[in-house]
Amino acid sequence: MFKIAKYIILDIIRSKVLIAYTLLLATICTVIFLSDSDVIKGLVSITTIVMIIVPLVSIIYATTYYFNAAEFTELLVSQPIKRRDILLGEYLGISSSILGAFVLGVCLPVALFALSATGITLMVAGGLVTLSFTSLAFWASTKTRDKSKGIGLALMIWFYAAIIYDALVLLFLFTFSDYPLEKAMIVLTALNPVDLARIMILLKLDISALMGYTGALYRQFFGSGTGIAFSVSMLFIWSVLPVLLALKIFSKKDL
Amino acid sequence: MKRISLICLFAVAVTVASHARTLVVAVDTALPDLKAAVAEAADGDTIKVKKGYYYSYNTLITKRLTIIGDGYPVLDANYKEEVVTILTNGVTFSGFVLKNSKTGSMRDYAGIRLHKVHNVTISNNRLINNFFGIYLSDCDHVSVIGNTTSGTGTELTAGNGIHAWQCHDVIIMNNYSTRHRDGIYFEFVKKSRIISNTSERNFRYGLHFMFSDDDLYQKNTFRNNGSGVAVMYSKRIRMFDNLFIENWGSSIYGLLLKDITRSQIVGNRFVRNTTGIYMEGCNLMTANNNTFINNGWAMRILANCENGTFERNNFESNSFDVTTNGLLNLNKFDQNYWDKYEGYDLNKDGTGDVPYRPVSLYAQIMEQIPQSVMLMRSFMVNLLDKVERAIPSLTPESVKDINPKMKPWTR
Numbered sequence: 001m002f003k004i005a006k007y008i009i010l011d012i013i014r015s016k017v018l019i020a021y022t023l024l025l026a027t028i029c030t031v032i033f034l035s036d037s038d039v040i041k042g043l044v045s046i047t048t049i050v051m052i053i054v055p056l057v058s059i060i061y062a063t064t065y066y067f068n069a070a071e072f073t074e075l076l077v078s079q080p081i082k083r084r085d086i087l088l089g090e091y092l093g094i095s096s097s098i099l100g101a102f103v104l105g106v107c108l109p110v111a112l113f114a115l116s117a118t119g120i121t122l123m124v125a126g127g128l129v130t131l132s133f134t135s136l137a138f139w140a141s142t143k144t145r146d147k148s149k150g151i152g153l154a155l156m157i158w159f160y161a162a163i164i165y166d167a168l169v170l171l172f173l174f175t176f177s178d179y180p181l182e183k184a185m186i187v188l189t190a191l192n193p194v195d196l197a198r199i200m201i202l203l204k205l206d207i208s209a210l211m212g213y214t215g216a217l218y219r220q221f222f223g224s225g226t227g228i229a230f231s232v233s234m235l236f237i238w239s240v241l242p243v244l245l246a247l248k249i250f251s252k253k254d255l
Numbered sequence: 256m257k258r259i260s261l262i263c264l265f266a267v268a269v270t271v272a273s274h275a276r277t278l279v280v281a282v283d284t285a286l287p288d289l290k291a292a293v294a295e296a297a298d299g300d301t302i303k304v305k306k307g308y309y310y311s312y313n314t315l316i317t318k319r320l321t322i323i324g325d326g327y328p329v330l331d332a333n334y335k336e337e338v339v340t341i342l343t344n345g346v347t348f349s350g351f352v353l354k355n356s357k358t359g360s361m362r363d364y365a366g367i368r369l370h371k372v373h374n375v376t377i378s379n380n381r382l383i384n385n386f387f388g389i390y391l392s393d394c395d396h397v398s399v400i401g402n403t404t405s406g407t408g409t410e411l412t413a414g415n416g417i418h419a420w421q422c423h424d425v426i427i428m429n430n431y432s433t434r435h436r437d438g439i440y441f442e443f444v445k446k447s448r449i450i451s452n453t454s455e456r457n458f459r460y461g462l463h464f465m466f467s468d469d470d471l472y473q474k475n476t477f478r479n480n481g482s483g484v485a486v487m488y489s490k491r492i493r494m495f496d497n498l499f500i501e502n503w504g505s506s507i508y509g510l511l512l513k514d515i516t517r518s519q520i521v522g523n524r525f526v527r528n529t530t531g532i533y534m535e536g537c538n539l540m541t542a543n544n545n546t547f548i549n550n551g552w553a554m555r556i557l558a559n560c561e562n563g564t565f566e567r568n569n570f571e572s573n574s575f576d577v578t579t580n581g582l583l584n585l586n587k588f589d590q591n592y593w594d595k596y597e598g599y600d601l602n603k604d605g606t607g608d609v610p611y612r613p614v615s616l617y618a619q620i621m622e623q624i625p626q627s628v629m630l631m632r633s634f635m636v637n638l639l640d641k642v643e644r645a646i647p648s649l650t651p652e653s654v655k656d657i658n659p660k661m662k663p664w665t666r
Contacts, residue, residue: 038571038572038594040549040572041572041594044632047632048632048634048637051633051634052634162634163634163635166630166633166634166635166636167635169629169630170620170627170630170635173624173626173627174624177623177624181626182626185626185629186629188629189629195629195633198632198633199629201632202631202632205574205632206551206574206631206632207551208503208527208528208529208549208550208551208574209529209550209551209552209574209575209628209631210551210628211503211504211505211507211529211551212504212505212506212507212529212530212551212552213505213625213628218628219505
């Protein structure tokens, strides 16, 4: 498993696409920090970017790589290696390379310019988002048969999670505004890794405003560590569950 | 005739002065407590109380005395009565520790009570665990300087730290108040000054005005109270150079203004409050040169506020700059610095060329559906605000700042 991961990492480094991604993130972050004296404002801008670009690149890159490495996978399957180990090895290799790109591209500038509780939350949230979307990419890849369909599904997932979902939630809120929606809102947020990550950062950035809410459930959620603990554990589930589903599909799949 | 009367007055003064004595109170002497000393003393005398532990069950100060504690002697009412009551003009009371007044719902028991007096100075006392700290009723020209008061710390039996009722020309300076209901409370108090006090962790308000006109409070710090300052039903209050910090929680405000007119809020700093300023039914208000940093809502101005002027303020890193429940057309915003402003300045005069609208579309959505707080800073919300900026006609014409500053005002 680890040997497969190692070969994949080496291959990814050679392909240079991920290096370009790293440089892109690093440039964006550095430019934002250099152009604005207010560190908090910089973090807000980076959050917005992280919530769009990071999921997109993670899911598309992982899906593409999975399909490009299909022959390699077939070769491995013909060897006496468990299918479980093959897929997990691939996941490990791909996710750790994308995570590495995120660490170098975002975490490093943030640590240099804005090392604070908010900055660290941003790093953790971004890292977990990377993992969840790579995981979702594996689910999308194993679910579909050919490359174009796989990438299509991956794009749909990204578009849904990063953009449409919030619009639907807003619509939902408008429609059912007469009902108590506190619990429903927390459940709805848990259904989208991007929202979870955003709320983690929100809990650090806008806690003054969040404290203004009267509902007991919100107060419990926003106050103390409940909100953070909830978001982190849900994001962990998002990074593990799709891969487990992918494993299940992959173990029975007719390659 | 005038000269003769003046000489007479001088003579009287000299006589009084020559007769003024100093009485020393100490444990196990002829004067074992303050009560005995007051009974012994005459007008104009000085009472010095040596360091020690004394019980004081509502000692009445009925003569014009200077009472000084030497090394902070303790006066303890043992939860039975008030500690000290001053009923004569011209008293100075300084340097004591006053403890454990009775608590109750029928009477307002206090550490030091002043009733119908003037020219009294209360300074450098430490009040611990009293129901009310210093209680002024029907007084004028009283100075309360350099005292610290720490209340009972339980919400049900907490009175106010410094309580003034029906007074005028009072000075409250350099005091510290904590664990009370209101740090400082003013009711029907006119023409008074509150300067350089600190009020923190009180249950209700750091400073509370009711029906009090023409007062000034300046350079005070209000930290982590139920609400920082509440000004209600008052006129012409001047609020200068205060710091409102970390007043946090639902319906908790840095500065709560309700039904007040012609007041000025100048040079204050609002840092990390849930709501910086909340205004309801305020007319002819001026809020200039203030700084709002890291608040949830910098200002919440209800639509029943009229003729307000908001100029040269800095709004930095607030979640929301201004929110309202209707329209704010009757108020004027000008030359403020808004960190969310995205306009340009082609002629480089430091003023943005397009107006800034501080009430965002998302803030208006939040107004209707508070639960949408969960969507804050999401792509969708950013998109909504961008659309609103591109097509302002989407939202009803609300307040705008015609001359937004490109750089924050330096203070």
